[in-house]
Amino acid sequence: xxxxxxxxxxxxxxxxxxxxxxxxxxxxxxxxxxxxxxxxxxxxxxxxxxxxxxxxxxxxxxxxxxxxxxxxxxxxxxxxxxxxxxxxxxxxxxxxxxxxxxxxxxxxxxxxxxxxxxxxxxxxxxxxxxxxxxxxxxxxxxxxxxxxxxxxxxxxxxxxxxxxxxxxxxxxxxxxxxxxxxxxxxxxxxxxxxxxxxxxxxxxxxxxxxxxxxxxxxxxxxxxxxxxxxxxxxxxxxxxxxxxxxxxxxxxxxxxxxxxxxxxxxxx
Amino acid sequence: xxxxxxxxxxxxxxxxxxxxxxxxxxxxxxxxxxxxxxxxxxxxxxxxxxxxxxxxxxxxxxxxxxxxxxxxxxxxxxxxxxxxxxxxxxxxxxxxxxxxxxxxxxxxxxxxxxxxxxxxxxxxxxxxxxxxxxxxxxxxxxxxxxxxxxxxxxxxxxxxxxxxxxxxxxxxxxxxxxxxxxxxxxxxxxxxxxxxxxxxxxxxxxxxxxxxxxxxxxxxxxxxxxxxxxxxxxxxxxxxxxxxxxxxxxxxxxxxxxxxxxxxxxxxxxxx
Numbered sequence: 001x002x003x004x005x006x007x008x009x010x011x012x013x014x015x016x017x018x019x020x021x022x023x024x025x026x027x028x029x030x031x032x033x034x035x036x037x038x039x040x041x042x043x044x045x046x047x048x049x050x051x052x053x054x055x056x057x058x059x060x061x062x063x064x065x066x067x068x069x070x071x072x073x074x075x076x077x078x079x080x081x082x083x084x085x086x087x088x089x090x091x092x093x094x095x096x097x098x099x100x101x102x103x104x105x106x107x108x109x110x111x112x113x114x115x116x117x118x119x120x121x122x123x124x125x126x127x128x129x130x131x132x133x134x135x136x137x138x139x140x141x142x143x144x145x146x147x148x149x150x151x152x153x154x155x156x157x158x159x160x161x162x163x164x165x166x167x168x169x170x171x172x173x174x175x176x177x178x179x180x181x182x183x184x185x186x187x188x189x190x191x192x193x194x195x196x197x198x199x200x201x202x203x204x205x206x207x208x209x210x211x212x213x214x215x216x217x218x219x220x221x222x223x224x225x226x227x228x229x230x231x232x233x234x235x236x237x238x239x240x241x242x243x244x245x246x247x248x249x250x251x252x253x254x255x256x257x258x259x260x261x262x263x264x265x266x267x268x
Numbered sequence: 269x270x271x272x273x274x275x276x277x278x279x280x281x282x283x284x285x286x287x288x289x290x291x292x293x294x295x296x297x298x299x300x301x302x303x304x305x306x307x308x309x310x311x312x313x314x315x316x317x318x319x320x321x322x323x324x325x326x327x328x329x330x331x332x333x334x335x336x337x338x339x340x341x342x343x344x345x346x347x348x349x350x351x352x353x354x355x356x357x358x359x360x361x362x363x364x365x366x367x368x369x370x371x372x373x374x375x376x377x378x379x380x381x382x383x384x385x386x387x388x389x390x391x392x393x394x395x396x397x398x399x400x401x402x403x404x405x406x407x408x409x410x411x412x413x414x415x416x417x418x419x420x421x422x423x424x425x426x427x428x429x430x431x432x433x434x435x436x437x438x439x440x441x442x443x444x445x446x447x448x449x450x451x452x453x454x455x456x457x458x459x460x461x462x463x464x465x466x467x468x469x470x471x472x473x474x475x476x477x478x479x480x481x482x483x484x485x486x487x488x489x490x491x492x493x494x495x496x497x498x499x500x501x502x503x504x505x506x507x508x509x510x511x512x513x514x515x516x517x518x519x520x521x522x523x524x525x526x527x528x529x530x531x532x533x534x535x536x537x538x539x540x
Contacts, residue, residue, distance in 0.1 A: 051432075051435075051436055052435070052436075053432065053435065072436055072437070072438065073437070073438070075436065077432070077433070077436055079430075079432060079433075085429065085430060088304065088429050088486070089304075089480060089483070089484050089485055089486045089489055090425075090429060090485070090486055091485060094485075094486075098426050098429070098430070098433060098437070099433075099437070101422070101423075101426060101434075101437040101438075101439070102436075102437040102438045104422075106420070106423065106439075107419055107420055107422075107423070109422070110422065134484045134485070136484070150433070154437070
């Protein structure tokens with residue numbers, strides 16, 4: 001299985017603060033990988049390295065076997081702050097087709113073939129009747145799928161999602177996770193998330209990050225009590241319930257939150 | 269109608285109408301990018317810096333519009349750079365340059381003999397005194413601004429919509445923003461003869477803001493803004509002739525009235 005992205009001994013400092021420290025990890029094709037970590041763990045920085053927006057201080061990064069900047073056309077990216085684009089006067093179809101601009105080329109007009117591919121991608125994410133709607137008319141979940149369609153429209157080999165499930169309701173999250181599960185047959189997915197319930201959706205690799213690489217591997221291997229405590233501190237514990245691992249976060253005000261971690265087989 | 273025909277019969281008003289149409293078109297098209305990218309204040313900063321550029325031209329006996337184009341472009345780039353390296357917000361950087369370049373302009377003007385005669389024209393416009401050369405200059409520069417905008421409209425649109433995505437698909441987003449600022453600086457300078465340094469921001473911002481009240485699509489907004497820009501400029505010139513008022517100020521008031529009419533229209537449509 002070939003690597004779609006490979007980081008070797010990568011360190012990054014931003015404004016004199018070490019954000020990533022000696023990270024070495026690789027992501028395979030047709031693999032659904034999730035990156036977990038607390039706020040400030042360097043998750044977004046890792047994605048920005050893969051889209052060439054941040055350069056590493058030390059170490060090397062390869063994307064689809066070559067330098068990052070020469071392979072950006074192989075990347076689809078779903079940003080964290082897609083809500084901020086909502087007020088721009090643009091339709092769903094015209095937003096999605098911007099994902100093909102690298103293939104269309106400078107100064108060239110968008111062809112009917114490009115629009116046709118954009119329509120197919122809109123259909124794939126379940127927004128068939130939305131292509132003429134404007135972003136301002138969409139809900140958070142619909143907006144999220146528009147930006148996913150845009151990322152897919154450029155026919156990438158690797159799909160990067162930066163906390164794309166935050167700020168949307170449970171139903172929209174479930175739709176997204178089911179879609180990602182289906183998509184991993186066509187490309188590699190690297191998904192930065194706070195939501196541990198995604199692990200139940202056919203995730204192949206989990207990467208636990210807290211500036212350093214805490215653990216990585218299959219969910220069973222990477223999501224250990226030690227890794228979770230290392231990332232979130234001593235107020236985190238895991239327990240099993242109905243054959244489903246749970247993450248239990250106990251904060252100082254004595255409130256409780258739970259994230260469910262189901263095994264892949266539970267899904268089927 | 270007789271009044272319109274009598275105005276159009278005179279060479280100076282023909283030149284004013286033609287230059288007004290070109291400036292209205294260029295300002296309103298550039299304005300859509302300015303409004304959507306949130307560059308309205310930078311536009312004000314650039315237009316005020318034109319005063320120092322004009323003053324330099326008058327001091328050294330050069331064409332004040334050429335010196336203003338160079339000076340404004342430099343200020344536009346400096347505003348961006350100072351914000352970047354000084355780790356300050358862009359509006360702070362604009363505030364510094366806006367005041368400093370106005371002050372520099374006033375100081376330089378004090379060394380220019382008979383400058384007072386020109387100052388009012390540059391500050392508030394003097395469209396009725398355009399020569400044939402001024403008209404050619406305005407139309408030529410206007411075309412030069414519109415060519416890159418329409419040639420790379422797809423790229424400019426993505427840069428102002430989503431800079432991160434633009435970079436990802438191979439568009440040099442930062443350079444495109446700087447190019448947009450330079451085009452904005454040149455737009456500002458050619459609008460000086462029509463509405464003047466003080467009021468040029470209105471001609472850039474108001475038609476675009478009006479169009480964005482009326483349509484939801486970027487491409488249509490460009491077209492509607494262009495029509496509004498040309499109409500308000502021409503109507504302003506005609507009204508200023510009829511009421512014997514200052515053309516620049518009249519154009520600005522017509523543009524503002526168009527904006528509030530669109531705002532009201534949108535509210536009425538929404539409540540129905």
